[in-house]
Amino acid sequence: MTSLSPESSPLSSPQASPPSSLSRIRVGSAPDSWGVWFPDDPRQVPWQRFLDEVSGSGYEWIELGPYGYLPTDPAVLREETARRGLTVSAGTVFTGLHRGPDVWESTWAHVSDNAALTQTMGAEHLVVIPAFWRDDKTGDVLEDSTLTPAQWRDLTTQTERLAHEVRERYGLKIVVHPHADTHIDSEENVTRFLDSTDSSLVSLCLDTGHYAYCGGDSVKLIETYGERIGYLHLKQVDPRILAEVRAEEVPFGPAVARGVMCEPPSGVPALEPVLAAAQRLDVDLFAIVEQDMYPCLPDKPLPIAQRTRAFLRSCGA
16 A cells, blocks of 8 residues: 655645646546436437537546447447547446355446447556445435445455456456445445455545545545555535435435535545546546536526536646
C-alpha cells in the first residue's frame, strides 16, 4: 500500500489549485450521463443520439454502458464510433460474486459477452459493479446490507478469479466500482475489499460521487491506495439532497430521481484536488464523467455535458 505524506501532497485540501496540465488524465463520458441505466428503456435517449451528443460535447472517449444499449456487433459499433471521433475506454459488467461459486457460470456468461466486445473495440478495462442489496428501480430490499465473513471471502476470492480469467482470456484489467446500495460502498468496506484482494489482479474504479455519497474522501483514498486506483468516474453529489436522502433512508434509484447527483462544480467532492491527486500518481488514468440522471428529459443531458467538459478544461483536463 502506497501512502503519501502530507508534505509530499500539498494539493490534498479542497482549496488547493490543480496543476496547469493534467497530462496523465484522459477525460471521457458515458451513457450514464445521458440517463442510460438499462439496455432498453423507453425513457432513455436512442443510442444514435447519445453518440452524436457526446461527440458534439467535445469528448473523445466513451464507455459502452449497459450491454446491449450500444450496438453489440463490433463492425457496426466501430463504424458508428469512428465516424464521430470516439474511442471506447471500457465495458461495464454487473456481478453478485459474494453469493459464491454457484453464481460463477451465470456471471461468466454475462462477463464474457461484455469482455469480448470491449476487447474488440480496443479498450483495456472492464468496470465491475457489485450487486445491489436493494433494487435500483423499486427500492425493494433484496438481501442484507451487511455481508457475513463467509460472503466477504466469496466476494474477494471470486473477484480475483474473475480478474484472472478476464486477463487471461481477453487481456483486460478489471476495475471494481464502489457503488451506493452495494456491499462495496463506504471507506470501511472499500478498504476492507482492497486489503483482502491481490493488488496484481484487482484495481479500483473510484467513482467520486458514489464514494462521497457513502461518506468517503476520494483524495484520501487516492493518496493512501494509489497503486490500486486503476480508473476514475467523475461525479458530484448535492450535499443538501444527500443529507435528506440519507436521513430518510431513501434508496439510491429514487435518490437519483431527486437530483442527488449534480452538475459540477456545484457539488462535492471538489474535482480539482481529486484530479490533482490522480495526476501525482504519474500513471495514465481514464477519468470518465458520469452524472446519474435516470430518468431524465431527453434534452437535459447535452447542455450539462457541454458545460461539464468546459469546466474540466478549466481544471487542466
